[in-house]
Amino acid sequence: MKKTFKKTILEDSTYRLKTDIMSVSLKLLLAPDAHVPDLLTRIRILEGVAVVGQKDKVVRALTGKDTLFIYVKFLPSPGTKIQAIKKIAKDIKLLPGVEIVKVITLDDRRVTYMGNPIII
Numbered sequence: 001m002k003k004t005f006k007k008t009i010l011e012d013s014t015y016r017l018k019t020d021i022m023s024v025s026l027k028l029l030l031a032p033d034a035h036v037p038d039l040l041t042r043i044r045i046l047e048g049v050a051v052v053g054q055k056d057k058v059v060r061a062l063t064g065k066d067t068l069f070i071y072v073k074f075l076p077s078p079g080t081k082i083q084a085i086k087k088i089a090k091d092i093k094l095l096p097g098v099e100i101v102k103v104i105t106l107d108d109r110r111v112t113y114m115g116n117p118i119i120i
Contacts, residue, residue: 017075022085023071023073023107023108024085025105026071029101030067030098031066034098039068040052046088048088050073053070102120103118103120
């Protein structure tokens, strides 16, 4: 009886997400005075975001922009994968301190759009 019950729950689509979570790694160019912990918190509260993590320490430039490598796991909005990636990148770029967002990978694969990197 227990095996039948477990099998039924695992097969029941009521408990499953309707779309798979996407994972992107991003390179952010930040304003010199950007506060990284607050920025990561702001990304975590964006619509659809499940997980945000820092891949490496911040590269602080003496002159110019600081560089931060992160990964974001999120539920994509309806549409194509490219549209979902561009939406999350644009949402992140609107946050204070973020100047440029470059998409590096999607689900651990390099990603380009029409042969060019996705830069927002």
